[in-house]
Amino acid sequence: MDSLLNTDRPPVFCPGCAHERVLHALDQALIGMGLTGRQVVIVTDIGCSGLFDTFFNTHAFHGLHGRALTYATGIKMARSELTVIVTMGDGGLGIGGAHVLSTCRRNIDLTLLVLNNFNYGMTGGQCSSTTPRDAEVGSGFLNRLEKPMDICQVAGTAGAAMVSRVSTYDEGLVRHLQEAIAYDGFSLVDIWGICPGRYARQNRLTPRRIADSIAELPDLSSFKTLNDRMEYGRAYRQEAVLQDAPPDPVRIEPVFKAPWKGRREVVVLGGAGQRIVTAGELLCLAGAAAGCYATQKNDYPVTVMRGHSVSEVILSETEIEYAGIENPAVVIALAAEGVGRRKGMFGRLSPESMVIRALGVALPPCGATVVDIDFKSKQIKSPDWALASLAVLARENRILTMAMLKKALELRYSEGVLEAALTVVEKTNISRHFNIS
Known part of the structure; x- marks a missing residue:
């Protein structure tokens, strides 16, 4: 094969485009290295450089602006035998700068070709992260306020070893590309070229000027010695085999029968520190022990030590296609923060629903049966109220049985914590203390 170019999709760049x-x-370069289309992946994003994936008969991935290196990393980690090449313009370079830095630090075996024509050529000729300060571009004076980025210096400082800069018009361009592709690690080639459709209309730029400008810049060869190290994917696999194998997922055999038919929805409303999410998990484990399908959705703020905590659980005899809560059979209300987070739900509760409320927690008007529990009188601390509420439900054979709950505790806790949890469960033999309104 003498070319990997796609004859069905010839290039459509502007006349004279670099x-x-x-x-x-x-x-x-690819043909000279003996690579076939099945061995190569071209990964692109948005912009004129993003057209490359359609012009080659290779594997291809076209993604979002600035994100090409993230996709390429995943491809290379999953299929290490493939040669993965990323084409990115100076626009994508600026937008995806954080991804460029991460890839430099990792040293994963990718080749990034930065097609650097100093402007956003596809969208109007605005300034990019590499536009010279004295250039005339479509975004007015903005480039005069910023210092253009030298991506080679940035990449080398971030950890890239194989960093080079070359003119599109350099006779050694093919050799530069082959050296970058052959390097065992991350390589970056900053390729300077002319955008005749936008940039060159207002800025005098020629191949000679590009060559002279590149010649004036510092040598980059020291980065290869300074940053030389094992390629990321190989180093990762070398370390991974030394790690202890993760345990197999716990298989929960259905050994009980749920005390209901169909689908049941439970909402647990509390505050930070009340182990609301753990209570939801215990409900799911209990349901699994009875052969049920289970889903859990949690809601809490980023300030995990303050604010609301909500867990929504669905248990069903059949597969759960929709995980939204529509008609909860039980609502457990343990703190004002959680109740406030779901206050609109209470007006929709039916008389068949039950609300277990910690004594003193105010509720919006609702038509459900409300059961008040004085946890403090039984010396149950606030972090254990959610577990105690599950125990109350279990003693009433509502949603779960006591056997289901204890099985869930065994699955969730180690021996010491399990004993403490069972102690909390024993304290909930408090049916005579119910206040039903």
């Missing part, structure tokens, strides 16, 4: 020269140079 990108087309890079396209043909990359094709020559």
